[in-house]
Amino acid sequence: MQYISNYFKLDELGTNVRREVLAGFTTFISMAYILFVNPSVLGASGMDKGAVFTATALASSLGCLLMGILAKYPIAIAPGLGVNAFFTYSVVIGMKIPWQTALAGVFVASIIFMIITVFKLREAIINAIPHNLKLAIAAGIGLFIAFIGLHDGGLIVANKSTVVGLGSLNVSTTWLTIFGLIVTAILMTRKVPGAIFIGMVLTSVLGLITGLIHLPSAIISSAPSMHPTFMVALTHVGEINSLQLVVVVLTFLLVTFFDTAGTLVGLAEQAGFMKDNKMPRVGRALLADSSSMLVGSLLGTSPTSAYVESSAGIAVGGRSGLTAVVTGLLFIVGLFFSPLLSVVTSQVTAPALIIVGVLMAQSLKQIDWQQLEIAIPAFLIVLGMPLTYSISDGIALGFIMYPITMIAAGRRKEVHPLMYGLFFVFLIFLWILNVN
Numbered sequence: 254m255q256y257i258s259n260y261f262k263l264d265e266l267g268t269n270v271r272r273e274v275l276a277g278f279t280t281f282i283s284m285a286y287i288l289f290v291n292p293s294v295l296g297a298s299g300m301d302k303g304a305v306f307t308a309t310a311l312a313s314s315l316g317c318l319l320m321g322i323l324a325k326y327p328i329a330i331a332p333g334l335g336v337n338a339f340f341t342y343s344v345v346i347g348m349k350i351p352w353q354t355a356l357a358g359v360f361v362a363s364i365i366f367m368i369i370t371v372f373k374l375r376e377a378i379i380n381a382i383p384h385n386l387k388l389a390i391a392a393g394i395g396l397f398i399a400f401i402g403l404h405d406g407g408l409i410v411a412n413k414s415t416v417v418g419l420g421s422l423n424v425s426t427t428w429l430t431i432f433g434l435i436v437t438a439i440l441m442t443r444k445v446p447g448a449i450f451i452g453m454v455l456t457s458v459l460g461l462i463t464g465l466i467h468l469p470s471a472i473i474s475s476a477p478s479m480h481p482t483f484m485v486a487l488t489h490v491g492e493i494n495s496l497q498l499v500v501v502v503l504t505f506l507l508v509t510f511f512d513t514a515g516t517l518v519g520l521a522e523q524a525g526f527m528k529d530n531k532m533p534r535v536g537r538a539l540l541a542d543s544s545s546m547l548v549g550s551l552l553g554t555s556p557t558s559a560y561v562e563s564s565a566g567i568a569v570g571g572r573s574g575l576t577a578v579v580t581g582l583l584f585i586v587g588l589f590f591s592p593l594l595s596v597v598t599s600q601v602t603a604p605a606l607i608i609v610g611v612l613m614a615q616s617l618k619q620i621d622w623q624q625l626e627i628a629i630p631a632f633l634i635v636l637g638m639p640l641t642y643s644i645s646d647g648i649a650l651g652f653i654m655y656p657i658t659m660i661a662a663g664r665r666k667e668v669h670p671l672m673y674g675l676f677f678v679f680l681i682f683l684w685i686l687n688v689n
């Protein structure tokens with residue numbers, strides 16, 4: 254115990270083992286839903302849900318353990334919601350790229366992410382992209398996953414005359430979504446730890462009682478085999494050979510890199526770790542994420558990110574890497590609960606998607622809406638993501654508009670050369686998509 258306390262510097266951080274364990278549990282309960290939501294989202298791309306479940310648990314566990322032990326932060330890592338939706342809906346379903354190739358794209362992006370981190374290019378890249386556009390990406394992803402949740406839960410449906418509209422309230426399963434959304438919203442508002450998880454449990458129970466969800470055959474079982482997805486990424490790397498796939502890899506990289514970097518800084522501010530506006534050991538934290546993304550792609554899951562839900566553990570006092578280690582160990586325990594997958598239907602996951610969307614949309618408030626040369630591209634990113642049903646299309650719209658409005662405002666010297674490069678990359682990308 255003394256060794257643990259010394260290693261994680263618990264005394265120095267003004268914390269103790271008991272508080273750290275409680276924080277680790279709190280964070281785990283807040284994000285355990287991803288064990289079920291990730292297989293549901295990636296399963297829609299044709300991937301085996303059981304294999305994704307096991308890959309999700311292992312990649313999350315590894316990410317949390319690395320973050321705890323190497324970077325010593327109370328920050329958890331797991332496959333990001335949003336980027337998994339991009340994987341399924343934009344890349345596999347939209348661009349008709351096989352999931353095996355998409356997984357290879359995640360693998361390639363993770364290697365670039367590692368190189369950027371190890372060779373300290375990270376500051377240069379973080380600085381090249383305007384802060385307001387990074388905020389817009391986070392917010393846009395929030396709107397995108399909320400839109401997916403509203404649609405999957407039956408609340409928003411396609412409509413021939415108005416494009417989209419309110420779903421029919423005569424569909425009984427939609428009432429499960431409504432119930433889940435209200436319960437989760439109340440629990441979140443009252444700051445109950447694990448609100449999203451509890452909301453999902455209560456919605457599933459209501460589904461079981463009303464017969465809208467069928468009883469699972471068991472609760473505990475051995476972890477499902479990863480055979481259908483294991484090492485598939487490696488054998489398909491050769492298929493990353495078109496501009497379309499280069500843009501897909503770039504999007505995986507941009508989204509994961511900025512999501513993680515932004516979330517790390519946000520959480521470090523919350524926990525009081527920032528020194529001179531900089532986060533100490535940020536390289537190690539990014540390495541923890543890029544390593545779990547790399548391993549995750551080989552096991553069978555979309556990119557991992559630092560999780561906003563870590564703020565729940567920090568809020569109950571978690572300050573050291575021990576918090577993340579506890580969360581990581583709990584993901585191993587989670588491996589044995591795969592039979593519950595069948596209970597977690599899209600109506601059960603919908604409220605989680607909508608509420609996490611709200612959390613991610615909070616960065617809207619920091620965007621400088623007064624300067625139109627910034628506001629217009631930022632707005633296109635934010636609105637573009639849900640309306641095009643694609644993170645990369647949203648980024649493309651904003652990144653193409655940005656140099657145009659900046660030049661119009663007489664601020665062309667403030668545009669980083671990389672942004673001019675991305676202007677052409679995304680222009681060609683949209684053009685290729687249109688040709689198809």
Ligand SMILES: Nc1nc2[nH]cnc2c(=O)[nH]1
Nearest residue numbers: 333334516558559560561
């Ligand atoms: N930062 C972050 N937190 C999440 N929590 C659930 N999904 C995500 C995600 O994609 N990014």
